[in-house]
Amino acid sequence: MKISIKVLLVSVLLLPILQSCKKEDVLLPQTNVSVMTTIEDHSPIYLFYEANGKDTLVEVNAKNSISTTNWIFNIDKRLSLGLIIPEIKVLQSKKKRSGHTNEEAINVFSYSDSITKSLAFLPFTDVQYKYDKDFSKFYIKEHTDLYIDYFNLTVNFNKQNQITVDGNEIEREEFVAYIKDFADFMSNGKTTIIHLNFDKHLSYNEYIQNKVLAWQLTSDKIQLSSYEFIYDKELLPECGCTL
Incomplete structure (x- = not known):
């Protein structure tokens, strides 16, 4: 029906x-x-x-x-x-x-x-949620064998709903074009996988808007990882780095 x-x-x-x-x-x-x-x-x-x-x-x-x-x-x-x-x-x-x-x-x-x-x-049928204590950059490091054949980018939507890509803050209006250009320049022919991270304090409204924004990246060269990381910053390992 x-x-x-x-x-x-x-x-x-x-x-x-x-x-x-x-x-x-x-x-x-x-x-x-x-x-x-x-x-x-x-x-x-x-x-x-x-x-x-x-x-x-x-x-x-x-x-x-x-x-x-x-x-x-x-x-x-x-x-x-x-x-x-x-x-x-x-x-x-x-x-x-x-x-x-x-x-x-x-x-x-x-x-x-x-x-x-x-x-x-x-x-979101294939999405598997990693909750509270996980963040993609740490997960990728722990599972290098799964991701070595790909060009991996960590995208984070923090508590203030600001966007960072591998720790570098990106304006929302520039996000899609930035990722596409950066992946094209740096991937060396590999498929790019976008790993999405969301602070658990974000609203569902912000989550859907960010998910739809990320969906606009998808192509035969850029994929979204089926793992999504919904994290509590207080529970993440101390790394002295920008998420």
Whole structure:
């Protein structure tokens, strides 16, 4: 069954959703590029924002999920990565462990395209999250044999949502062109792998915007690593270097 973008856009963005006898809204992130615009045979997953005094909580509704379908993750943009990534990891594992599987089924994040004013989707089926204590430059060093045949670039989105590439700060407007030019000049014919790192305090809204920005790099010469590092800077090894 093909999803109706218009219907889902109304139900997710505009209408309150009845959950646990109370009304809640999922406020979707917004960016200006559509990665995907349609998806068929889907199950909705909701991660709600809930304020409890000074604390922010995440409430998960996956009761309508069917393991053989494509899963659409509708996540409130106000939630932090520190709250949602553990929940996403649990849901990813649940789907993989299911006795009924569909090898062609995918997982996508939903968001709003500010240009077309419609719903869009960002696939993340193959993403494996490294959480809290890992950062790509250390991981690459520990697994040199896996990456020796590639040109590797560490991209970091820090707590202030600033971008660094191998420790060098890059303006957001220059990011895509910089990476493409740098990789073309330095890769020596090797495939370039972009390793994405995100401070766990970033909002989900910032995460989707950064992910879509990085997706614009992809080509036959540049790939995004399937590992993503959601880190707590306080838990990373002391290196005396710029992340």
